[in-house]
Amino acid sequence: MALYGRVALIGLGLIAGSMALAMRRGGLAGHIAGTARTDATRTEALRLGLCDTVHATATEAVAGADLVVLAVPIGAMEGLAAEIAPHLAPGATVTDVGSVKGAVIDAVAPHLPQGVHFIPGHPIAGTEQSGPGAGFAELFDNRWCILTPPEGTDPAAATRLRTLWEGMGARVDEMDAAHHDLVLAVTSHAPHLIAYTMVGVADDLRRVTDSEVIKYSAAGFRDFTRIAASDPTMWRDVFLTNRAATLEILGRFTEELFALQRAIRTGDGEMLHAYFTRTRAIRRGIVEAGQDTDAPDFGRAKTRG
Amino acid sequence: MALYGRVALIGLGLIAGSMALAMRRGGLAGHIAGTARTDATRTEALRLGLCDTVHATATEAVAGADLVVLAVPIGAMEGLAAEIAPHLAPGATVTDVGSVKGAVIDAVAPHLPQGVHFIPGHPIAGTEQSGPGAGFAELFDNRWCILTPPEGTDPAAATRLRTLWEGMGARVDEMDAAHHDLVLAVTSHAPHLIAYTMVGVADDLRRVTDSEVIKYSAAGFRDFTRIAASDPTMWRDVFLTNRAATLEILGRFTEELFALQRAIRTGDGEMLHAYFTRTRAIRRGIVEAGQDTDAPDFGRAKTRG
Ligand SMILES: NC(=O)c1ccc[n+]([C@@H]2O[C@H](COP(=O)([O-])OP(=O)(O)OC[C@H]3O[C@@H](n4cnc5c(N)ncnc54)[C@H](OP(=O)(O)O)[C@@H]3O)[C@@H](O)[C@H]2O)c1
Numbered sequence: 001m002a003l004y005g006r007v008a009l010i011g012l013g014l015i016a017g018s019m020a021l022a023m024r025r026g027g028l029a030g031h032i033a034g035t036a037r038t039d040a041t042r043t044e045a046l047r048l049g050l051c052d053t054v055h056a057t058a059t060e061a062v063a064g065a066d067l068v069v070l071a072v073p074i075g076a077m078e079g080l081a082a083e084i085a086p087h088l089a090p091g092a093t094v095t096d097v098g099s100v101k102g103a104v105i106d107a108v109a110p111h112l113p114q115g116v117h118f119i120p121g122h123p124i125a126g127t128e129q130s131g132p133g134a135g136f137a138e139l140f141d142n143r144w145c146i147l148t149p150p151e152g153t154d155p156a157a158a159t160r161l162r163t164l165w166e167g168m169g170a171r172v173d174e175m176d177a178a179h180h181d182l183v184l185a186v187t188s189h190a191p192h193l194i195a196y197t198m199v200g201v202a203d204d205l206r207r208v209t210d211s212e213v214i215k216y217s218a219a220g221f222r223d224f225t226r227i228a229a230s231d232p233t234m235w236r237d238v239f240l241t242n243r244a245a246t247l248e249i250l251g252r253f254t255e256e257l258f259a260l261q262r263a264i265r266t267g268d269g270e271m272l273h274a275y276f277t278r279t280r281a282i283r284r285g286i287v288e289a290g291q292d293t294d295a296p297d298f299g300r301a302k303t304r305g
Numbered sequence: 306m307a308l309y310g311r312v313a314l315i316g317l318g319l320i321a322g323s324m325a326l327a328m329r330r331g332g333l334a335g336h337i338a339g340t341a342r343t344d345a346t347r348t349e350a351l352r353l354g355l356c357d358t359v360h361a362t363a364t365e366a367v368a369g370a371d372l373v374v375l376a377v378p379i380g381a382m383e384g385l386a387a388e389i390a391p392h393l394a395p396g397a398t399v400t401d402v403g404s405v406k407g408a409v410i411d412a413v414a415p416h417l418p419q420g421v422h423f424i425p426g427h428p429i430a431g432t433e434q435s436g437p438g439a440g441f442a443e444l445f446d447n448r449w450c451i452l453t454p455p456e457g458t459d460p461a462a463a464t465r466l467r468t469l470w471e472g473m474g475a476r477v478d479e480m481d482a483a484h485h486d487l488v489l490a491v492t493s494h495a496p497h498l499i500a501y502t503m504v505g506v507a508d509d510l511r512r513v514t515d516s517e518v519i520k521y522s523a524a525g526f527r528d529f530t531r532i533a534a535s536d537p538t539m540w541r542d543v544f545l546t547n548r549a550a551t552l553e554i555l556g557r558f559t560e561e562l563f564a565l566q567r568a569i570r571t572g573d574g575e576m577l578h579a580y581f582t583r584t585r586a587i588r589r590g591i592v593e594a595g596q597d598t599d600a601p602d603f604g605r606a607k608t609r610g
């Protein structure tokens with residue numbers, strides 16, 4: 001028997017699409033209902049076989065669902081929570097996949113009725129692409145999914161959601177929302193802002209023509225452009241809602257950058273060499289933890305494994 | 306007939322090893338002689354079939370060579386130039402592959418005798434790995450190699466070197482050394498320093514344990530760690546020798562980062578969205594120019610194409 005009889009996916013982009021395919025792979029959902037903002041996305045999701053039924057409104061999608069997943073940009077979550085609240089089945093679980101947790105909890109929790117379990121989540125997996133066609137069943141395999149259940153969460157509901165993520169290939173961690181938001185500011189939000197900034201600087205420099213920046217991108221810049229090709233709406237919402245932690249990490253980053261700039265200016269080769277040696281160890285840890293391969297990346301022909 | 310009768314590779318790491326394999330693939334060199342600092346590297350290069358002969362000293366390696374390639378960290382080039390100068394064959398071409406051009410020219414050119422052609426070069430291709438075993442024949446395929454021939458360079462010698470790079474799969478551009486150093490500060494040197502800095506910040510944060518940074522690296526940070534795993538000696542030398550251009554670009558970067566931080570602080574979502582939309586276009590250009598694929602990268606199982 002399926003883990004959830006009826007799952008409602010609100011939003012049908014990269015994350016929801018991948019969840020749909022991973023749930024099918026694992027036989028985890030009896031029926032997958034979905035909805036998105038535009039008709040184009042809904043039609044595409046049906047054509048791709050992501051959903052059994054698509055619905056014009058979130059209200060219709062959630063009717064009778066025992067699991068509701070908010071998989072939209074963070075800024076859209078409050079409105080949707082308010083809209084679906086009166087239509088949620090008693091005992092249903094509501095979760096989300098937003099990249100920030102504190103702000104999502106503040107926006108969503110107040111709208112949900114008694115008797116509905118709200119268990120926020122965030123799969124640490126993604127690509128720079130978006131839309132229903134970007135999803136694939138393996139996205140979560142061997143990746144972490146962080147759940148931030150508020151105090152007093154029903155243990156059975158939490159275990160069931162954890163089992164779902166494990167069934168989709170992920171490993172599950174629990175922590176409080178504030179800690180999540182700080183960790184992600186380090187591993188994701190600050191790096192994204194930095195990549196956007198560096199690509200913006202390159203775009204601005206008139207002495208270095210666009211075509212040169214593109215031709216010679218293989219030298220390191222290329223990775224920044226990939227990160228900086230991520231969805232503008234999603235990332236605007238992330239920065240606006242994880243403001244404090246992101247600004248704190250960026251402050252630390254600037255401080256450190258100034259120290260390295262000073263070492264360059266004064267010709268302190270020893271400091272630079274020691275610094276660059278230290279940062280290598282983290283890379284080794286990531287490869288050992290299975291979060292990347294140590295195959296050299298030179299930007300061409302990649303396959304999914 | 307081979308383009309060069311005898312090529313001497315000084316240094317036998319990633320770049321020289323890839324050149325050796327690419328020259329063999331194209332039948333471009335009659336004999337490949339090599340030398341490196343340590344016995345271990347020399348033995349390994351012979352075992353891998355990179356060289357026909359290896360030599361304990363650069364002096365022996367360059368004897369009778371019509372092409373000499375300096376493929377060592379930038380800081381080692383001046384000493385080697387002084388050492389080999391008296392032993393260079395008349396009419397030989399000396400080139401290098403250093404990532405900075407102005408400082409290499411200042412360090413090497415004064416030592417070379419009349420009648421030897423000095424044509425500096427820089428292949429815009431690499432990975433984060435180093436050593437003789439890291440080389441592969443396809444590294445330069447469809448990548449750019451920049452030559453910075455000083456005024457008055459013998460046109461026949463320049464054409465011959467250009468033909469070599471094209472035979473190794475590369476496309477060749479010419480520009481002056483100062484412009485090269487500015488362009489590369491944008492596409493490579495500043496991005497590397499930024500990646501090193503961000504990884505250093507993550508490593509420093511005691512509230513976010515190492516293991517969390519590693520577990521959740523898939524969220525963007527992972528690409529920074531790959532860049533920041535590059536060879537410390539090579540990169541120390543790059544920053545010390547392309548100081549002015551790197552600091553100029555980092556100054557622009559900081560200015561821009563402050564503007565984005567201010568937008569986050571004041572909640573200016575429109576500014577952020579417009580900025581993130583603009584940076585997407587550069588990515589499209591890079592994919593269209595064949596310098597990367599648009600396959601989503603999620604850090605696992607990659608193959609060379
Ligand atoms: N991408 C990642 O790397 C990643 C990783 C982990 C978590 N997340 C989080 O996952 C969530 C979704 O991201 P994604 O990458 O899947 O985005 P996506 O591919 O851009 O898809 C977003 C979906 O939300 C729908 N949508 C937007 N506004 C809506 C509204 N007001 N009402 C109903 N549907 C609406 C869109 O519909 P239309 O297509 O019709 O506009 C689309 O189907 C975000 O909160 C993000 O923070 C993303």
Ligand SMILES: NC(=O)c1ccc[n+]([C@@H]2O[C@H](COP(=O)([O-])OP(=O)(O)OC[C@H]3O[C@@H](n4cnc5c(N)ncnc54)[C@H](OP(=O)(O)O)[C@@H]3O)[C@@H](O)[C@H]2O)c1
Nearest residue numbers: 316317318319320341342343346376377403404431435436
């Ligand atoms: N890696 C890249 O992405 C890249 C891209 C374009 C250009 N470059 C440039 O290419 C050059 C070489 O880089 P690489 O990546 O090939 O480095 P690598 O893999 O670390 O190899 C460097 C080689 O230089 C040798 N060497 C070091 N000091 C020496 C000395 N004093 N005398 C003789 N040999 C010495 C080393 O010998 P041992 O092994 O015996 O120490 C080693 O064989 C650098 O100038 C770099 O700026 C690198």
